[in-house]
Amino acid sequence: MRYLSTRNAGPGSAAYSFEDVLLAGLAEDGGLFVPETLPALEQAALRGLAGLPYAEVAARVVGLFAGEAFEAADLRRLTEAAYGAFRHAAVAPLVQLDERLWLLELFHGPTLAFKDLALQLVGRLFDTVLARRHEHVTIIGATSGDTGSAALAACRDRAALDIFMLYPHGRISEVxxxxxxxxxxxxxxxxxxxxxxxxxxxxxxxxFADRALRQELNLSAVNSINFARVAAQIVYYISAGLALGAASGRAISFSVPTGNFGNVYAGHLARAMGLPIERLVIGTNANDVLARYLTSGTMSLAPVVPSLSPSMDIQVASNFERLLFELKGRNGTAVANDLTVFRETGVLAADDQGWRRASQLFAAHRVDDAATLATIADTYRCSGVLIDPHTAVGVAAARANMSEETDTPMIALATAHPAKFPEAVARASGIQPPVPEPLADIMERRERVTMLPNDFAAVRGFLRRHARRPRPNRGAA
Known part of the structure; x- marks a missing residue:
């Protein structure tokens, strides 16, 4: 399996191995890595996955993207270690809300958010490859809330890496x-x-664009810009689909609370590989840049609006570049040109063909705070299930896009435990969500945090002062 950059895919372009993609995170030209060819999951292959434990499905699916980088037995060992400590035996269980609507609970990992399903594995992949290469990396990432805690938990105490997570001060929940x-x-x-x-x-x-710093510190990423994370997220789409009959060809649909586009993009790849997904619904909050793109064909920046679903308070969805690469016929030069215009003007206009194609691939629905609270309340009243504000966006978008003309089941992704957002949940439902063990004493623990201005030089200096220096840098494959 080889990978290309979304900004450099012409004749003679560099191709990268899975190891390079994992450790680099972002291509040197600023693009994101995508597979040169997408592996296929025919119906027979789906039948072969049906009924297997989640860790086994993960090993087989991620193995399709890892290629020769990992032996099958090694991947099984890593996936079993990654998911063995999850608080639910099914890892990502389905809960039925009504006749056709299901919740896919993705919050049973150590930090109670869907990011754990990818990062608990990705942290172990890093450890294995770094030990093999005798290297050290400095991981740098940005988080709108849940990626940061999941990444820090997955990477803590690993000798071969340092990790720095940037988050917006005052714009995430206290938990x-x-x-x-x-x-x-x-x-x-x-x-x-x-x-x-x-x-x-x-x-x-x-x-990442600072080549001297990138080489000095051997920078890497675990945000969803890292394709290894996307590959691990494909697994729960397949696992959920199989649980509802996809191996026999039964279609399913998914509704995905969406900010940075990485989660729903993983669903898009699962469909392209062969999972019979009928609809992929993007649920957005008031920061609805993706919904506006799908309805108008124009992506235009607007001020970020604080919401009850802060992990989705995003205007620039980094992973959208991967879809843009497809819409542009895998023309990396065209992608780079479009993104340059977007940076300079704040506007990205699709051509008619690209817009039509995107609208065929995805539906979108905007859910404001009032609708979010109403959905939390309605879900609890009708089913007795408490959901967090992000999940509520997905449930509201699911209900808005369920047709009476089809019996296709709709799966809404439950991306965070309600205890991570107790104020909003209690405000909507009148119920204080029960506190799971990982949060039992979190308000008493000592905090370690560095406050920095919104300034590249300040962050660069902090990294250089606090990151351990790596061994000699790796080369491209």
């Missing part, structure tokens, strides 16, 4: 913040930036 700032490990750093999540992402991209 989300404390899940990052109370990680007590010498190789982990929570950094509060005086700005928005998009500001944090811009700083991370600028750090």
């Amino acid at each position: 989300q913040r404390r899940q990052m700032t109370t990680v007590d490990a010498a190789n982990t750093h929570a950094v509060a930036i005086e700005g928005t999540f998009d500001d944090c992402q811009d700083i991370v991209k600028a750090l």
Whole structure:
């Protein structure tokens, strides 16, 4: 399996191995990695996965993308270690809300969010490859809430890496913040930036564009820009689909609370591989740049609006570049040109063909805070299930896109445990969500955090002062 950059895919372009993609995170030209060819899952292959434990499905699916980088037995060992400590035996169980609507619970990992399903595995992949190469990396990432805690938990105490997570000060929930700032490990750093999540992402991209720094610190990423994370997220779409009959050809649909586009993009790849997905619904909050693109064909920046679903308070969806690469016929030059215009003008206009194609691939629905609260309340009243605000966006979008003309089941992704957002859940339902064990004493733990201005130079200097220096840098494959 080989990979290309979304900004450099012409004749003679460099191709990268899975190991290179894992460790680099972002291509040197600023593009995102995508598979040269997408592996196929025919119906016979889906039948072969049906009924297997989640860890086994993960080993087989991720193995399709890892190619020769990992032996099958090694991947099974890593997936069993990654998911063995999850609090539910099924890892990602389905809960039925009504006749055709299901919740896919993705919050049974150590930090109570869907990011754990990818990052618990990705952290172990890093460990294995770094030991094999005798290397050290410095991981830098931006988080709108849940990625940060999941990444720090997955990477803590790993000798071959340091990790720095940037988050927008005052724009995430207290539980989300404390899940990052109370990680007590010498190789982990929570950094509060005086700005928005998009500001944090811009700083991370600028750090990766600094070639001298990238080489000095051997920079890497575990955000969803890292394709290894996307590959691991494909697994739960397949697992959920199989549970509802996809192996026999039964169609299913998914509704995905969406901010940075990585989660729903994994569903898009699962469908392209052969999973019979009828509809992929994007649920957005008031920061509805993706919904506006799908309805108008134009992506235009607007100020970030704080919402009850802060992990989705995003205007620049980094993973959209991967879809844009497809819509542009895998023309990396066209992608780079479009993104340059977007940076300069704040507007990205699709051509008619690209817009029509995107609208065929995805539906979208905007859910404001009032509708979010109403959905939390309605879901609890009708089913007795408490959901967090992000999940509520997905459920509301699912209900808005369920047709009476089909019996296709709709699966809404439950992306975070309600206890991570107790104020919003209690406000909507009148019920204080029960506190799971990982959060039992989080308000008493000591916080470790560095506050920095929204300034590239300040963050760069902090990294250089606190990151351990790696061994000689790797080369491209």
